[in-house]
Amino acid sequence: xxxxxxLSKRYGAKTAVDGLDFTVHPGRVTGFLGPNGAGKSTxxxxxxxxxxxxxxxxxxxxxxxxxxxxxxxxxxxxxxxxAVHTGRTAENHLRxxxxxxxxxxxxxxxxxELTGLxxxxxxxxxxxxxxxxxxxxxxxxxxxxxATLILDEPVNGLDPEGVLWVRRLVRSLAAEGRTIFLSxxxxxxxxxxxxxxxxxxxxxxxxxxxxxxxxxxxxxxRVRVRSPHASQLADLLAGPDVSVMRSxxxxxxxxxxxxxxxxxxAAEHSLAIHELTTLNASLEEAYMALTADAVEYRTEAxx
Amino acid sequence: MTTITPEISQFxxxxxxxxxxxxxxxxxxxxxxxxxxxxxxxxLVVTISIGMALIMSLAMASGLEGGPDIAGAPVDQQxxxxxxxxxFGVYFGQLVAGVLGVLVISGEYxxxxxxxxxxAVPTRRPALAAKAAVLFVATFVVGAIATFxxxxxxxxxFAGIDVSANLAEPxxxxxxxxxxxxxxxxxxxxxxxxxxxxxxxxxxxxxxxLILLAPTVLQMIPADWAHDLLPYMFSIAGMGIFTSTTAGxxxxxxxxxxxxxxxxxxxxxxVTGAAALLTRRDA
Numbered sequence: 001x002x003x004x005x006x007l008s009k010r011y012g013a014k015t016a017v018d019g020l021d022f023t024v025h026p027g028r029v030t031g032f033l034g035p036n037g038a039g040k041s042t043x044x045x046x047x048x049x050x051x052x053x054x055x056x057x058x059x060x061x062x063x064x065x066x067x068x069x070x071x072x073x074x075x076x077x078x079x080x081x082x083a084v085h086t087g088r089t090a091e092n093h094l095r096x097x098x099x100x101x102x103x104x105x106x107x108x109x110x111x112x113e114l115t116g117l118x119x120x121x122x123x124x125x126x127x128x129x130x131x132x133x134x135x136x137x138x139x140x141x142x143x144x145x146x147a148t149l150i151l152d153e154p155v156n157g158l159d160p161e162g163v164l165w166v167r168r169l170v171r172s173l174a175a176e177g178r179t180i181f182l183s184x185x186x187x188x189x190x191x192x193x194x195x196x197x198x199x200x201x202x203x204x205x206x207x208x209x210x211x212x213x214x215x216x217x218x219x220x221x222r223v224r225v226r227s228p229h230a231s232q233l234a235d236l237l238a239g240p241d242v243s244v245m246r247s248x249x250x251x252x253x254x255x256x257x258x259x260x261x262x263x264x265x266a267a268e269h270s271l272a273i274h275e276l277t278t279l280n281a282s283l284e285e286a287y288m289a290l291t292a293d294a295v296e297y298r299t300e301a302x303x
Numbered sequence: 304m305t306t307i308t309p310e311i312s313q314f315x316x317x318x319x320x321x322x323x324x325x326x327x328x329x330x331x332x333x334x335x336x337x338x339x340x341x342x343x344x345x346x347l348v349v350t351i352s353i354g355m356a357l358i359m360s361l362a363m364a365s366g367l368e369g370g371p372d373i374a375g376a377p378v379d380q381q382x383x384x385x386x387x388x389x390x391f392g393v394y395f396g397q398l399v400a401g402v403l404g405v406l407v408i409s410g411e412y413x414x415x416x417x418x419x420x421x422x423a424v425p426t427r428r429p430a431l432a433a434k435a436a437v438l439f440v441a442t443f444v445v446g447a448i449a450t451f452x453x454x455x456x457x458x459x460x461f462a463g464i465d466v467s468a469n470l471a472e473p474x475x476x477x478x479x480x481x482x483x484x485x486x487x488x489x490x491x492x493x494x495x496x497x498x499x500x501x502x503x504x505x506x507x508x509x510x511x512x513l514i515l516l517a518p519t520v521l522q523m524i525p526a527d528w529a530h531d532l533l534p535y536m537f538s539i540a541g542m543g544i545f546t547s548t549t550a551g552x553x554x555x556x557x558x559x560x561x562x563x564x565x566x567x568x569x570x571x572x573x574v575t576g577a578a579a580l581l582t583r584r585d586a
Binding site: 026045048049050051052065066069070071072073077079080082083084085086087088089092093095096097098099100101102103140147176177178179 | 314315320321322323325326327329330331333334337338339340410411414415416417418419421422423424425426585586
């Protein structure tokens with residue numbers, strides 16, 4: 001259980017995290033979404049006491065992280081796959097981390113096997129690929145068999161097999177009653193992994209709801225229309241609540257009107273239609289809709 | 304919107320171990336010995352110390368370059384020549400110990416390891432204290448191996464001209480141990496500087512600058528205050544620990560113990576500064 005109350009972080013004049021109130025519950029996977037620069041990593045660093053909040057507080061299982069007698073048994077954190085000395089072997093890194101809490105050699109071997117690092121455990125981390133670095137970071141997070149796991153972009157750099165492995169791992173850890181707090185940029189991945197979502201934009205919470213509710217609540221239904229009279233049809237459909245997007249010649253994506261309405265209108269004006277499809281909303285779209293106003297670094301759409 | 308909480312009881316940790324200072328000490332010991340830079344640095348300290356002792360004692364014993372007539376000196380002064388040759392390598396060894404001390408902490412900042420360290424030890428100061436303790440003990444042991452090895456080599460060379468020093472004499476054993484102690488102190492002082500600057504290049508430049516450059520600069524300033532300040536410089540007082548011929552202060556020297564106090568003052572400033580910044584700054 002992670003509880004934030006009025007959690008804020010300012011760097012000079014810039015507010016990175018602005019008064020967050022949220023609770024991450026045990027027994028489920030909570031996804032943490034947001035555009036780059038939204039404050040996800042800063043929030044996660046504050047949970048484990050690496051960054052000091054400018055205001056507000058955050059507790060893990062009722063206490064600030066640093067007040068626990070055995071922090072690594074409370075929270076396992078993968079905050080940055082590169083939080084390892086490149087000159088040390090993976091095994092020695094894990095041994096050193098384990099030693100602080102008196103965690104034995106057996107557990108070190110266990111997490112090495114669990115994360116599939118056996119063949120590289122005696123190699124220096126400097127030569128690791130991004131994917132191996134992620135596995136080592138997850139191994140370190142699991143060392144203390146913690147009740148709460150915080151994973152910042154855990155599938156970053158993993159191959160498809162690794163992505164699947166992380167998904168199964170976090171699902172099974174959540175099923176054991178652990179608290180899982182997971183950030184990712186891959187919305188499709190989040191849709192398959194998370195039960196609950198906290199969406200952040202410009203340092204504030206935009207949404208804190210179950211995944212299904214986020215998808216249902218934040219997307220208007222879109223209709224795809226293919227017609228040789230596309231531009232004529234677009235003019236006819238134009239209205240205050242209707243948005244029409246032309247992606248290629250003869251193809252329209254329309255929001256704000258049902259498929260039936262478009263078909264009727266076309267028939268009324270005797271315009272031929274070659275395709276009329278209602279598109280189902282995805283988490284990706286829900287996310288884009290939610291964060292449209294909160295994107296820090298926007299790429300202009302290609303025309 | 305409704306929140307669905309599955310009917311799963313919260314996970315109960317079964318582990319019984321907890322964060323202890325002994326554990327943090329063990330962790331820092333694993334970290335220190337699992338880096339190649341540590342092995343290289345310590346090997347260099349021992350090699351320089353023994354190599355310099357060999358060169359110095361050979362030069363002194365052969366009476367080259369108009370050196371003192373050692374064999375003809377009074378017996379009670381002969382031992383001092385053996386000691387001088389034995390600790391000569393420390394002038395160079397201190398630079399290596401300083402670099403190692405900086406790297407022990409700056410390496411964690413440049414690689415990001417510090418975030419793992421501080422997540423495991425969120426109260427932070429025990430991590431710095433354990434690092435300092437492990438570094439001090441390891442460097443002292445290596446320093447002792449280096450200076451005793453140097454003493455052995457010097458003694459063998461001086462035996463050729465019937466000059467010897469007895470390790471049981473306080474005037475012999477204390478400088479030998481004092482030189483090892485000084486190397487350990489340099490390493491811990493450099494650790495504090497490295498922790499404050501969080502950069503390998505900056506930390507090494509600051510430590511070497513203070514050891515090598517600061518005394519030279521002070522000597523070049525033609526003012527009384529610069530002259531008065533000189534004996535308080537880290538490396539001047541530090542080398543006074545094992546080159547001072549008197550235990551207590553005299554008119555022209557601070558003596559061993561006062562020099563030690565001055566150097567420990569430098570270390571205290573460095574380590575407390577590092578501790579204060581470590582707890583205040585974001586990692």
